[in-house]
Amino acid sequence: MNIQDNYLKNKKNIFFSENKDIQTYREKLINIFENDRLDKKNNESLKNINLKNFIDFKYKYLIPEETSVINNNQENSYSIVSVNGQCSSFKDDKIEITTIVDEDYNDFSKNNTIEKNDHFVNLNSLFLNSGFKIVIKKNNNIKIKISNIITDDNLTIFQKNNYICEEGSSLNLIEEYENKNNSSSNILNVIKLQKNSQLNHFLIQDNSPNHNLIITTHSSCKKDSTYTQKVYNFSEGYVRNFHYSELIEANSEADLQGIFFLKDNNTSNNKTFVRHLAEDCKSNQVYKGILNGRSKATYFSNTHVDQVAQKTEGYQLSKGILLSDNASYFSKPELKIYADDVKCSHGSTIGPIDENAIFYLRSRGMSKIAATKILISSFINEELSSIDNEQMSEIIQKKLVRYLSNVK
Amino acid sequence: MNSETLNTLDNYSKNKYKYGFVTDIDNEKPKKGLNEDTIKFISLKKNEPDWMLEWRLKAFSKWKKMKEPKWANLNFPKIDYQDIYYYSAPKGFEKKPKDLSEVDPKLIETYNKLGIPLEEQKVLAGVAVDVVFDSVSVATTYKGELEKLGIIFCSIGEAIQKHPNLIRKYLGSVIPSGDHSFSALNSAVFTDGSFVYIPEGVNCPMELSTYFRINAENTGQFERTLIIADKGSYVSYLEGCTAPKRDDNQLHAANVELIALDDAEIKYSTVQNWYPGDEDGKGGIYNFVTKRGLCAGKNSKISWTQVETGSAITWKYPSCILKGDNSIGEFYSVAITNNFQQADTGTKMTHIGKNTKSKIISKGISLGKSQNTYRGEVSFLRKADKARNYTQCDSLLVGNKCGAHTVPYIDSKNNTAVIEHEASTSKINEDQLYYCRQRGLSHEEAVSLIVNGFCKQVLQELPMEFAVEAQKLVSISLEGSVG
Numbered sequence: 001m002n003i004q005d006n007y008l009k010n011k012k013n014i015f016f017s018e019n020k021d022i023q024t025y026r027e028k029l030i031n032i033f034e035n036d037r038l039d040k041k042n043n044e045s046l047k048n049i050n051l052k053n054f055i056d057f058k059y060k061y062l063i064p065e066e067t068s069v070i071n072n073n074q075e076n077s078y079s080i081v082s083v084n085g086q087c088s089s090f091k092d093d094k095i096e097i098t099t100i101v102d103e104d105y106n107d108f109s110k111n112n113t114i115e116k117n118d119h120f121v122n123l124n125s126l127f128l129n130s131g132f133k134i135v136i137k138k139n140n141n142i143k144i145k146i147s148n149i150i151t152d153d154n155l156t157i158f159q160k161n162n163y164i165c166e167e168g169s170s171l172n173l174i175e176e177y178e179n180k181n182n183s184s185s186n187i188l189n190v191i192k193l194q195k196n197s198q199l200n201h202f203l204i205q206d207n208s209p210n211h212n213l214i215i216t217t218h219s220s221c222k223k224d225s226t227y228t229q230k231v232y233n234f235s236e237g238y239v240r241n242f243h244y245s246e247l248i249e250a251n252s253e254a255d256l257q258g259i260f261f262l263k264d265n266n267t268s269n270n271k272t273f274v275r276h277l278a279e280d281c282k283s284n285q286v287y288k289g290i291l292n293g294r295s296k297a298t299y300f301s302n303t304h305v306d307q308v309a310q311k312t313e314g315y316q317l318s319k320g321i322l323l324s325d326n327a328s329y330f331s332k333p334e335l336k337i338y339a340d341d342v343k344c345s346h347g348s349t350i351g352p353i354d355e356n357a358i359f360y361l362r363s364r365g366m367s368k369i370a371a372t373k374i375l376i377s378s379f380i381n382e383e384l385s386s387i388d389n390e391q392m393s394e395i396i397q398k399k400l401v402r403y404l405s406n407v408k
Numbered sequence: 409m410n411s412e413t414l415n416t417l418d419n420y421s422k423n424k425y426k427y428g429f430v431t432d433i434d435n436e437k438p439k440k441g442l443n444e445d446t447i448k449f450i451s452l453k454k455n456e457p458d459w460m461l462e463w464r465l466k467a468f469s470k471w472k473k474m475k476e477p478k479w480a481n482l483n484f485p486k487i488d489y490q491d492i493y494y495y496s497a498p499k500g501f502e503k504k505p506k507d508l509s510e511v512d513p514k515l516i517e518t519y520n521k522l523g524i525p526l527e528e529q530k531v532l533a534g535v536a537v538d539v540v541f542d543s544v545s546v547a548t549t550y551k552g553e554l555e556k557l558g559i560i561f562c563s564i565g566e567a568i569q570k571h572p573n574l575i576r577k578y579l580g581s582v583i584p585s586g587d588h589s590f591s592a593l594n595s596a597v598f599t600d601g602s603f604v605y606i607p608e609g610v611n612c613p614m615e616l617s618t619y620f621r622i623n624a625e626n627t628g629q630f631e632r633t634l635i636i637a638d639k640g641s642y643v644s645y646l647e648g649c650t651a652p653k654r655d656d657n658q659l660h661a662a663n664v665e666l667i668a669l670d671d672a673e674i675k676y677s678t679v680q681n682w683y684p685g686d687e688d689g690k691g692g693i694y695n696f697v698t699k700r701g702l703c704a705g706k707n708s709k710i711s712w713t714q715v716e717t718g719s720a721i722t723w724k725y726p727s728c729i730l731k732g733d734n735s736i737g738e739f740y741s742v743a744i745t746n747n748f749q750q751a752d753t754g755t756k757m758t759h760i761g762k763n764t765k766s767k768i769i770s771k772g773i774s775l776g777k778s779q780n781t782y783r784g785e786v787s788f789l790r791k792a793d794k795a796r797n798y799t800q801c802d803s804l805l806v807g808n809k810c811g812a813h814t815v816p817y818i819d820s821k822n823n824t825a826v827i828e829h830e831a832s833t834s835k836i837n838e839d840q841l842y843y844c845r846q847r848g849l850s851h852e853e854a855v856s857l858i859v860n861g862f863c864k865q866v867l868q869e870l871p872m873e874f875a876v877e878a879q880k881l882v883s884i885s886l887e888g889s890v891g
Contacts, residue, residue: 307809322820325822325823328821330817330818330819330820332815332817333818335803335815335831337811338808340805340807340810341835343832343833343834345832345833346814346831347830347831348818348829350825350826351826352826
């Protein structure tokens, strides 16, 4: 089914389809897909992707019968279960949760400049059917854990979440994606950090082979704010992690990190993009990948330094280990620099596990498999040991052990 | 072909016999624009066999269906291919300055700084010189010596006449004419260039250069160079010239193909200093060059070294296809952009054979309002066992109105291959600058010294006489932009 029919047929299930402004914007988007104006060769969002599968999909959405549960067990700590991308409203003196409204949609789609060519963001804008907005109020220190649940098979979730951290607030956000059914989710997180706020964002992805997860984050940081993101991808299904970050005021920081573990026929596409638009900002982009079987991965990283962004520090690192003959890894670490007083660098390596290191361990009496496993663990040890949340660290260790049990 | 065209062609060929080739060339310019007649005219002018004309026309038909590649980070007005003369070499004598006093004094100044002898200056500036000129006789002596060793070194036009077997076998084998629109364009209308064949086991005793070739002056805007190194041979080839070359032509689309068979080695060095346009970004050459080397045999090696300081637009990716087992590809580059220059340059290393190695060292320096991009691709195909790549690209920014960009593409499909890539971007180190100033160097001298040090890794790869001039050239390129 083509995009337009798909849209018209399911209009009643799509957010804001009555709003005229949004209507015109969406028509423009449909036009791009319909007239095949997609630059398939040079568009990073289309690399390694059979676009047809993503355009010719069967739209299906169920409004959840049971509303999500919001628990406030401990002080300053909340756990949320979002069902089919929806979350019921909640309000206390520290946080406020609501569903998204037209303004939130417009706010992003109209100011959407860097993701203009990201066709999965466009698909999300077109078929939006769920989402929520969380505001962390001034000077609060909050922990939130969100579990994402999908109730039925073959659902197509198009979700948009807004996170706003008000001045001086601090948020520890853990998102879990562990779906076992054949659905697909296209999630867009829009994060706004006000002055002097902080967000630590953890994403744990562990879906079954038939679940597609497309997740995009757009964060913007104001003065003295810090955004840290850590992505752990253990999924057996397709996962796309595209994360954009804008440093719009001085002295802000963005740290985007990720590790992916792939096997069999799995594919994962990753991208981090940091735009330095003000002075004295720092950014760091680190992705590590372990690829086994016939898996494929791409990683695009991009640091853009605007002319005014003097005293920038921007670092990128991409590392990949190929465990099998048939795995492949594509990396494109890009620097675009228009200011002169900057320190920017990138490093990228792809290779097998160091044979000398294996030899060393084997000469100490270890089997080859055990040696390989130890070396894989040490490859990502730096990232794992930096997790300061004990519970999280345990979860990830368990998943790592599960992944390693398949390494031969 | 209809009878009318045949008649026209016939007339042209008669004219040629009547008036000779060189003297009356201005009357024989084809009309502006690109069409089959232009190509037929060029082919006829060069007295080419039918198969060559066919080859050109085939490339032309491909070109018609193609669009210019868009990936580069370049910004320039659309090229009007119908507003260009496709056969303009050699230029008429009356256009040339009669002596050095008529040449742009700025140009002379630069020549003097580079230490180029007076006679050479004349040639470079396009002054009409007597036939008995030193370097010409030098060239012929060299030619004799090369012939003794069985080395073929002539213009590509001559090679098409004299060595059709080699041309038919290798021309377009590394850069297929339909590769992209500039290669198709070049294949259709190329007018001159060099042809080098080094026979089996021969170590070419001297550095070959376009400069030593008698008809070097004729090198047109669509240059085609083909170098074949047969088994176990070695050749070092120098292209271009360190001195700035003023040229009316706006578009240059050269193709260079290198083929190294078993155990052969080719070293190709370029210093490109075409007219970069003035301080306001007006004028200047658009340089769209395709250079590709094929390491066809085992243990072969191809090494590219380039110093790019000229041209308003540089679009250039000298690349290596490492097909033979144990073959080696190297790329050393310095690109300096000043004023409004734009450079998008880099390399492509495709590892196909086992144990193939490649090394990329790229240094980019941006000044003024220029944009300097490194774009490179390293790919390991499935069978490239134990392949190895090391890439280093550093950028230096001088001033806050320029841009430095690094866009590497890294693709690995083999789990025994190892790839390492690192890049850094920074401005000139204040401490180093302070140190130099303290020792009594002026600001400009200090910057020049630091930049030269920054490029040293690449400059030392150049053949001796080139390296000295290139160092001076780096300093000259920086002039007037610092402080």
